Amino acid sequence: MIKVKLFAGLRQGREKAYEFPVDKFETVGEIGEFLEIPKEKMQIILINGANGELDSTFKDGDEISIFPAVGGGC
Numbered sequence: 001m002i003k004v005k006l007f008a009g010l011r012q013g014r015e016k017a018y019e020f021p022v023d024k025f026e027t028v029g030e031i032g033e034f035l036e037i038p039k040e041k042m043q044i045i046l047i048n049g050a051n052g053e054l055d056s057t058f059k060d061g062d063e064i065s066i067f068p069a070v071g072g073g074c
Contacts, residue, residue, distance in 0.1 A: 002058055004031055007067045010041065022060040029054035031064065043069040 004018045014035060025031050032042050032054070044067035045052035058064060 001060065003063045004035075005063065005065045006035075006037075007065065009068050010037055010066060022058070022062075026057060027054065028052055028056050028058070028064060028066070032066070037066070041068050042066050 001019050002022050004020065006014055006016055006018075014037075018035075020031070025034065028042070028045055028047075029039060032039060039054060042054060044065075045054070045056065046065040046067075047056055047058055047062055049065075052064070
């Protein structure tokens with residue numbers, strides 16, 4: 001199983017966390033497609049706390065965190 005956690009606006013209309021069989025998807029981008037998250041909204045991807053990309057793969061037990069763009073400033 002892999003655990004997928006969504007943050008901020010990506011949770012709107014979705015659960016904040018999902019668990020999927022590891023063989024259901026090959027890349028993080030495929031998870032986003034399944035959850036109907038546009039690729040351009042998936043700006044920060046972490047796999048077990050390390051930087052990931054849309055084409056990153058994963059293994060059993062991994063935790064994937066997906067964040068939208070982070071804004072702020074003065």
